[in-house]
Amino acid sequence: MIDYINELNAEQYEVVMAPDGPALVIAGAGSGKTRALTYRVARLIDEGVNPENILLATFTNKAAKSMLTRVEALIGSKASGVWGGTFHHLGNRILRKHSGLLGYSRSYSILDRDDARQLLASCIADLGIGTGKDRFPKPALVGDVIGLAENTRNSLEYIVTKRYQNLFKYITDIHKIALRFRIRKKELNVMDFDDLLVNWLQLLREHEDIREKYAGQFVHVLVDEYQDTNVVQAEILNHLAVLHNNIMVVGDDSQSIYSFRGADFTNIFSFPAKYKNARIFKLETNYRSTPPILHFANMSIENNEKQFQKKLKAVREGGARPIYAPMRDITQQANFVVQRIIELFDAGVPLDEIAVLYRAHYHSMELQMELVRRRVPFVVRSGIRFFEQAHIKDITAVVRILVNPFDELAWKRVLTLFDKIGKARAEKIWKFLESSGVPHNALFSSDLLENAGKSAEPGIIKMREIFKRVFEDAKDDTPWKVIESFLAAGYRDLLTVRYDESASREDDLRQLVIFSRQFQSLADFLSDLALMTNIDEENNDFRHEVPEQKVVLSTIHQAKGLEWSVVFMIRCSEGMIPLARALREPGGVDEERRLFYVATTRAKDQLYLCHTIMDGNHGYSGKPCAPSRFIEELAAPSLNPHEQPFEQWLIDEI
């Protein structure tokens, strides 16, 4: 039996016990919203709700997994069967069943960012755009525009006028590209991340029987991080909750940091209007941070106009004010942070209770070097993700070819791995394979050699050798066998020739083989992989490493929902946070301030805000830069130094 009343505070208890019907929970940072959600799911199942009738939408797969693990700890294995995961994950699960209705086959592939960018680039090339004198925007940027239009259900014109005015002169071309992109994705039987949402919504809108099926199934719908949902997701929820009307959304408007992805935190404000007689709950008790840190954070976010009235109250006592430490340059900053980390460690703070947060990946480069130099163990939770690395994608391209013989992108990627086959020749060979009707066989046809040209012959012969083995070993549909086969047949050798640091890449491949063992079929393996970001974060159970304590380096975005005893924020300078580029967007300052808020509220006991006076690595290069406005605006001139919301340190030479 769960002792709800004693294991929850009064605010949380209300949420957990809230009767059926729509509910909005405004949950401040560190107020135990995960706890409330977890207990509510447990309570529902405990009271006899079938787990399959519960939908739990979260922001990361990791969050869903950890919540359901906690539910299981409360009520036992009854919890399995709950539909939990990210919107993309859930969308994929449902679309796999019904993709035929939308003109897709069941075995559609999912494009990651890089795949989508490449396909977009090829669309642009097909249309003969951007070959002229003036430089056409990069495919990635065009992709951002198209994606934002999809995710906000706005027209391209609207997006371009609102946020990308400098692209306005290209609007006609962007239209053509978007159209071709859509057609190509259908032709290739692929969906990008946006399609998983948009097509899911289309399915619910246009097919009454499907809508009824799922609206009927999901008796209870629970949504975490509601402030970061976009209108497509909000509409999907609308359709799913239409029948039972038991929808509980949890969020904090002050922590909305994904507007670049179409997230619209005003979804929170419009929730009570959309769901009449929705109950509204507030979780305002903060268990995480000391009062001085919380005071600092509260003061900061007050500079944002549009927000729900709420004030986080600390339950903890004592504690020191956040420390503002201006530094000469980034070299000194790296020295300071590492020095301080070592001191903290010596004073008994475990390394995994220390984090360094920053706005953009590249802000952490010097720090990483310094940490290596002084042998402080650390993990970086930003930058290129495991599954986006070139060598991992080479392998998955092979698997994709096996699952879908007409996966053009995968074929081209694999072809260009071989000697004397580049972009142009890969295109030619692909056309030949495609027109044959059976690409797998055409690879071995004698016409291929003539078609491809003489210099490519050795490469093609090598490829045939490898694929002969791979096709053979792929017969029983086992992912790890295919990967092993490809590695042994020749990719391992290829790797050592192609990359300088092939040793660490080989290490990754070993991890991939171990990882792949948990999958029953090639298709399962692929779709799970596409929606996964980090191998160790979301799936640490198979890494089998002795958990070593490490300092965490992370972007602020990736730090959402986490907490550490000591948090360092580096590069707290104008232009870095707020990031100069982000300020150009409408509502940019507010969003950056929310980021700052998220970062500061990660700290339990100590918070260091580092600022570099010179924006370069040796004090000579680089230009001078001001401290972040988010710090400056909190300094009250009328107050004595010891009354300011933060303490200023002077850093000597280190």
Add this chain to the structure above:
DNA sequence: ATACGATTTTTTTTT
């Protein structure tokens, strides 16, 4: 025409 290596530039954030 094509492939490929060397050099320079540029980094927002992510499912």
Add this chain to the structure above:
DNA sequence: AAAATCGTAT
């Protein structure tokens, strides 16, 4: 670190 650019070799 990866993409874009440029020059050279085939």
